Amino acid sequence: MIEEFFRLKDGRVVHIRESRVEDAESLHAFYKAVTTETEFLITEPDEVLGVAEERALIKIYQNLFNRLYLVALYGSKIVATLKIAGARRKRMSHTGELSIAVRKDFWGQGLGRRMMELGLDWAEGILKRVELNVVDNNERAIKLYENLGFKLEGIKKRAVRLSDGFHDIYIMAKLF
Numbered sequence: 379m380i381e382e383f384f385r386l387k388d389g390r391v392v393h394i395r396e397s398r399v400e401d402a403e404s405l406h407a408f409y410k411a412v413t414t415e416t417e418f419l420i421t422e423p424d425e426v427l428g429v430a431e432e433r434a435l436i437k438i439y440q441n442l443f444n445r446l447y448l449v450a451l452y453g454s455k456i457v458a459t460l461k462i463a464g465a466r467r468k469r470m471s472h473t474g475e476l477s478i479a480v481r482k483d484f485w486g487q488g489l490g491r492r493m494m495e496l497g498l499d500w501a502e503g504i505l506k507r508v509e510l511n512v513v514d515n516n517e518r519a520i521k522l523y524e525n526l527g528f529k530l531e532g533i534k535k536r537a538v539r540l541s542d543g544f545h546d547i548y549i550m551a552k553l554f
């Protein structure tokens with residue numbers, strides 16, 4: 379079980395732990411909020427999972443050996459998530475897709491890095507490959523991934539359309 383209290387650069391303390399079924403409502407509220415704060419998540423607020431779907435997803439993560447779903451709480455509010463979704467097919471079950479989101483008020487405080495470190499430590503014992511997609515101008519995220527050993531593997535040209543126009547998506551991966 380992954381669980382820790384982590385002190386941010388500004389002194390606030392967040393509680394990082396694995397997600398629980400009873401987090402579904404807070405997670406729904408988190409995704410609604412965070413998708414209004416950034417376009418880098420691609421998902422628009424009206425596209426986030428409903429509470430029942432979120433609850434089902436948490437259960438799937440709990441039941442699969444190659445999946446991890448971390449949440450960070452500030453008080454009772456979820457302020458960050460990190461998912462590593464191991465593939466379901468046996469021949470690819472050593473690979474996982476990583477996604478991370480942090481509420482804007484908590485950016486630049488070391489929380490994203492800490493969540494990534496915890497996720498990658500977990501992955502190291504279970505997976506051989508973790509991959510992710512990131513929009514070409516998401517400098518903060520790209521820097522973080524590079525610093526943690528992710529390498530650029532390919533570029534999906536014009537893969538996403540944001541409010542300022544089309545962007546490429548970088549495929550990055552870390553091998554263990």
Ligand SMILES: CC(C)(COP(=O)(O)OP(=O)(O)OC[C@H]1O[C@@H](n2cnc3c(N)ncnc32)[C@H](O)[C@@H]1OP(=O)(O)O)[C@@H](O)C(=O)NCCC(=O)NCCS
Pocket residue numbers: 416418419478479480481484485486487488489490491492510511512513516517518519521522525526
């Ligand atoms: C990208 C994201 C996860 C990073 O989390 P964070 O908590 O803000 O990041 P951290 O404070 O741990 O800093 C991470 C890196 O950002 C960089 N960084 C920090 N502050 C920065 C700033 N003000 N400007 C630019 N880069 C900065 C640093 O290089 C740092 O890397 P390091 O720890 O290796 O030095 C977070 O900003 C976020 O959720 N953004 C919106 C959603 C998103 O982009 N998700 C990822 C989609 S692929």
